């Protein structure tokens with residue numbers, strides 16, 4: 001399956017999804033080999049161990065590539081690591097004709113994309129996302145970035161890769177909690193844009209979904225449906241001026257919950273924070289944008305059954321509110337949300353008062 005997207009610089013890049021796509025990449029690399037004498041692959045230590053051998057099995061010619069391996073984890077997505085990779089590129093005489101292949105989850109594709117966007121003012125890069133979040137979200141849409149200390153994605157660029165190759169087989173070695181995290185983003189994508197997709201997904205419980213073998217068509221369909229929506233949104237709004245903000249549903253509150261947990265050194269899974277965020281923002285949607293309470297109950301049942309409930313404390317409400325106010329996506333101290341008017345229908349830029357937000361948290365505590 002091949003999709004394509006018009007990118008920020010109006011050139012198109014292919015997004016290929018499916019079983020045979022690594023062979024297609026092999027063909028493409030062979031054809032362009034003369035033009036790209038210097039091939040580099042960026043991995044983290046997990047994707048080096050679990051995904052690189054698989055990639056080399058499909059594309060043996062990549063044995064000659066120079067591989068950079070960084071540690072795992074969000075703290076690695078930093079300017080310091082970017083500098084390390086730039087220096088490695090220099091020491092291996094990388095030049096404008098070089099190609100950097102990013103093999104990994106969102107951490108690797110964000111970091112590698114950023115490195116490529118600024119090395120020699122931009123070298124070619126290809127994303128081969130290996131986590132579910134990478135495959136449906138991070139590698140799609142041309143955003144790159146690194147963190148500054150605990151502040152996420154403070155420095156970055158919009159930089160289109162030459163292609164994105166989504167091979168479902170990589171998901172086989174992904175830890176189950178990472179898969180769960182990805183499913184929260186899939187659910188979000190369905191909820192903001194496509195009621196039928198939501199019905200298709202929520203027919204099965206999260207637990208059942210996690211038991212489905214990766215060889216089954218379900219996963220390809222899930223990838224395709226989610227990626228198609230993300231592509232359609234970013235095609236219309238590459239720079240996140242309006243409609244791309246739809247993708248923030250569940251994330252304003254989710255980020256505050258995640259950041260607070262991180263600050264307290266009790267990190268939680270991104271997907272669990274987004275699941276709690278979608279519930280709170282769902283309650284806001286009932287009050288603010290007219291989401292039918294019956295639809296809210298349906299969303300809430302599926303999420304609670306799959307993701308459970310986080311032990312959020314009422315006494316943390318002020319600090320969560322403060323974090324939301326300082327979110328880089330907000331302006332003039334007003335907290336803006338993407339909410340739902342119905343299942344499959346998101347609405348951006350909804351300002352909610354502290355009282356309304358507090359009320360939504362209150363509903364979450366008593367779920």
Ligand SMILES: NC(=O)c1ccc[n+]([C@@H]2O[C@H](COP(=O)([O-])OP(=O)(O)OC[C@H]3O[C@@H](n4cnc5c(N)ncnc54)[C@H](O)[C@@H]3O)[C@@H](O)[C@H]2O)c1
Pocket residue numbers: 044045046047050051072073074077104105106107108110130131132133134137138139140141142143144152153170171172173174175178181
């Ligand atoms: N650019 C964007 O538009 C965008 C969108 C969403 C998220 N992101 C970024 O993506 C990152 C989160 O992505 P993520 O969840 O993929 O994080 P990640 O890259 O840290 O991967 C999560 C864990 O899974 C491991 N892993 C990945 N693929 C594996 C595989 N196939 N087998 C075994 N282990 C594997 C990684 O080593 C890591 O330990 C964050 O930095 C976030 O800011 C960016």
